């Protein structure tokens with residue numbers, strides 16, 4: 001890995017065709033190009049079925065492109081790797097393990113000694129504001145706390161790239177707002193490259209340096225919208241006219257497709 005490429009993601013001319021047995025092939029993504037710079041926070045929005053999750057799975061190496069190439073840190077992505085970590089909508093915490101052991105789990109899999117893995121896990125729990133909860137079990141935590149454990153677990157392996165697929169979708173609206181500002185605080189502490197998928201446009205604009213807007217299936221980049229607001233950002237930003245204008249613009253790009261996906265054309 002070359003130093004200044006580290007954390008850069010490049011998607012070049014990617015097609016992804018699913019070929020389910022005995023059914024028509026599904027072209028999920030077509031001619032997709034995008035670059036995410038090291039330390040950049042990019043959000044991906046698009047109608048349901050536009051290929052957002054497929055794109056993240058490609059970036060993580062869980063899927064292989066049908067055509068085109070994907071590189072991470074200048075190296076072709078050929079499968080999951082510890083330099084990229086994924087956070088899903090539903091936390092997949094181990095129910096029988098304590099919070100600290102859940103966060104330490106990925107490190108112990110990498111061969112880190114248990115005591116050292118726990119120390120590293122405790123640092124991540126502090127960062128996500130859960131120092132003091134380390135001995136609890138996942139069932140004892142609220143949804144928002146579980147999702148913070150999930151993020152701590154992804155960060156514990158110290159990845160270059162953090163991939164998040166609608167991580168707050170199962171949370172109520174207020175918890176979700178707080179979680180997004182928490183995520184910005186965590187990210188500003190050690191600037192990972194972040195690709196964050198959401199269908200909530202205001203969430204995307206609040207979080208991102210740039211918002212990648214996907215068109216309906218087959219998904220391709222419809223527009224990349226730069227978000228000019230300075231950081232650190234606070235939640236009242238969401239109520240400014242300039243913020244509203246960017247949200248409206250993105251919505252105008254996908255409204256017809258969202259209507260289409262509901263059969264409302």
Ligand SMILES: Nc1ncnc2c1ncn2[C@@H]1O[C@H](COP(=O)(O)OP(=O)(O)O)[C@@H](O)[C@H]1O
Pocket residue numbers: 018019020026027028046047048049050051052053054055217
């Ligand atoms: N394993 C699969 N086999 C066949 N089709 C799939 C598979 N996974 C996803 N798809 C289809 O690919 C398209 C994109 O899916 P997805 O990436 O999950 O969209 P999004 O996350 O934007 O809602 C959808 O039409 C979906 O039905």
Ligand SMILES: [Mg+2]
Pocket residue numbers: 052053054
């Ligand atoms: Mg999805």
